[in-house]
Amino acid sequence: MNKPVLPVNSPKVINAWCSYDIANSAYILSVNTVLYPIFYQQVTQNAFGSEMIPFMGLSIRNTVLYEYAIALGYFIVILLTLSLSGIADMGGYRKRFMQFFTLLGSLACIGLYGFNGANIGLGLLLPMVAVLGFAGSLVYYNSxxxxxxxxxxxxxxxxxxxxxxxxxxxLLLIFNIFSLQNYELFGFSDKLEAIRFSFIEVGIWWLVVSQIAFYYLREEHKKVQLDTTIFTRGFHEIFKVLSYIKKHKAMYRFLLSFFFFSMGVQTIIIVASLFGKAELGITDTKLIMTILIIQLVAILGAVVFGRVSSRFGNKTSLLWMLAIWVFVCFSAYSVHDEYQFYALAALVGLVMGGIQSQARSTWSKLIPSDTTDTASYFSFYDSTEKLAIVIGMLGFGIIEHLTGSMRNSTLLLSLFFIVSFVIIAVTKLKKEEPSLV
Known part of the structure; x- marks a missing residue:
């Protein structure tokens, strides 16, 4: 096994690593969360004259079809990351795989410019590929x-x-909003054209800013035999890690809890703007401003709960946040005006920032300190999250499809958080790392 050649606790390396979050978060916020769902709803309705889209012999609501496509994209992520992570650990390919998925995702994001509503296949395929690039790169980034x-x-x-x-x-989203509101100043024919061009901006941003992390992150490469047995050897690494996880109750219980609350958290992040538009009739401009509020509060949430975890332990911090998430879901069911939606959005931002950062750090502490299989360990972490997104999005979409309302789907999400709370509450985390408990 190769040993990492990065200096430990180096401020320069740590800040470079953190900078990758600036690169890929631009996609997940500007495109995946805000602009593309709004753009997708509008252009598909313009193209088909209704929110119902004929697809493979069926008539499916445009939002439901999008939810299914994203779920499929994340399922493909699971298959690929589990296949490649063992190879990354064997040969020291974490950075190379991270670069590959970054390139894949950024190019798919740029390609969204070509979606016009009528070519629905492209409008579903490219977000799937972009999600594959985003989520695939995160496995190796987190590792x-x-x-x-x-x-x-x-x-x-x-x-x-x-x-x-x-x-x-x-910051990038604010610029995109400015160009959207002043589209004539930038030479665009209408607001939809401005949104389409923003896909190119985000793709380039993702690709360029990520080079900071790629410059500073490095690892030794071990020569591995590139033949038909490489996947077998890669899976051997994965099964070795799986065997370790199964023997340590704290690890597999945390993954189980992480699975349940990720079904709720990630689904809420993906469908938040769709919910505001479909259920409350909130305008696109107000929806975008709401997302900005969430992002601002999320910064505070990440910092505050980082300090809470340092002082009281990760377990206590996670339990507090899960309780708040349950409240959020029940409140979403009864939200009926935009001001209630804004208040709820601020609360979502607080616990979104906290739970995402503390879930990652909790898992990193549970990983054995002497292992070199960090990509394999994080492949289980990220695959658990992506499987949660698949099931969460499918469940949300099915209930919306059957009942015709997203409100009913929020009750399902509350159940996920309750189950996660119970699992964490009865789990004794690793004694060797006191900051966990």
């Missing part, structure tokens, strides 16, 4: 955290990374 810092610093560093991402992506 560097245990390499670049000691466990006692993971909470703060993870929180810093997410804070960087929230702040950087927010």
């Amino acid at each position: 560097f955290l245990p390499i670049i810092a000691t466990p006692d610093r993971h909470d703060r560093i993870s929180a810093r990374g997410f804070s960087f991402g929230y702040a950087g992506s927010m």
Whole structure:
């Protein structure tokens, strides 16, 4: 096994690692969360004259079809990351795979410019590929955290990374909003054309800003035999890690809890703007401003809960946040005006920033300190999250399809958070790392 050659706890390396959150968060915020769902709804309705789209012999609501496509994209991520992570650990290919998925995702994002509503296949395929690039790169990005810092610093560093991402992506979104509201000033024919051009901007941003992390992150490469057995050997690494996880109750219980609350958190992030538009009739401009509020509060949430975890332990911090998420879901069911929606959005931002950063740092502390299989360990972490997104999005979409309302789907999400709370509450986390408990 190759040993990492990065200096531990180096401020320069840590900040470079955090900068990748600025790069890829621009996609997940500007495109995946805000602009593309709004653009997709509008252009498909313009093209087909209704929110119902004929697809493979069926008539499906445009939002439901999008939810299914994203779910399929994340399922493909699971298959690929589990296949490649063992190889990355064997040969020291974490950075190379991270670069590959970054290139794939950024090019798919740029390609969204060509979607006009009528070519619905392209409008579903490219977001799937972009999601594959985004989520695939995160596996290898996250796997560097245990390499670049000691466990006692993971909470703060993870929180810093997410804070960087929230702040950087927010700045780009503000520029995109400005160009959207002043589309004539930038030479666009209408607002939809301005949104389409923003896909190119985000794709280039993702590709260019990521080079900071790629410049500073490095690892030794071990020569591995590139033949038909490489996947077999890669899976051997994965099964070795799986065997370790199964023997340690804290690890597999945390993954189970992470699975349930990720079904709720990630689904809410993806469908938030769709919910505001479909259920409350909130205008696109107000929806975008709401997302900006969420991002601002998320920075605070990441920092605050990072400090809470450092003082009271990750378990206590996670339990507090899960309780708030349950409240959010029940409140979403009864929200009926935009001001209630704004208040709820601020609360979502607080716990979104906290739970994303602290889940990552908790898992990094649970990983054995002497392992070189960090990509394999994080492949289970990220695959758990992506499987949660698949099931969460499918469940949300099915209930919306059957009942005709997203409100009913929020009750399903509350159940996920309750189950996660119970699992964490009865789990004794690793004694060797006191900051966990």
